[in-house]
Amino acid sequence: MKKNTKSNIEICQTIEVHGDIVKKVQTNTPDEETLNKLTELFKVIGDKTRMKILYTLMQVEEMCVCDLSYVLGKTISAVSHQLRVLRQANLVKYRKVGKVVYYSLDDEHVKELIEVGYIHINEKK
Known part of the structure; x- marks a missing residue:
């Protein structure tokens, strides 16, 4: 067999x-x-901008939309749109303090999904 x-x-x-x-x-x-x-x-995770958001949120406990926008080099509007999609998929959650909205990963499973994917793509075959 070949x-x-x-x-x-x-x-x-x-x-x-x-x-x-x-x-x-x-x-x-x-x-x-x-x-x-x-x-x-x-499909939701499969978008590059959303993956960047998730990967960014893995590194901190939470981040406000303005900081996410700055880190990603995207407009606040663009980041907010992607956060809405992630929130609807139960991948992120938010809390509001006055006029500031902070986002974080919804739970540890989201981090585990990304970590396992990262390990998989970096395996030496």
Whole structure:
């Protein structure tokens, strides 16, 4: 058998269904609604500006919109729009102090998602 590469993908040379494996996968695969939610989560994270916001918020407890705007080199309006999308996906939360709005990651899971992704892309294969 040849080594798998992106240009050379091996496929089965016979048709054989492994019932035990198929049953296990079917039993453990989430329902369509859950898969749709997971897909939407990764679509939200998949935007470069939103990823920069999340990565920035990983480094501090919280940040105001003005500081995020300055760090990212984007307008306050542009950052606010992306924060709204992240908030709707439950990836960030906010608190308001007077006229200042501070954002932070919604929970530790958001940080873990990004950390695992970072580790994965930097693996030496």
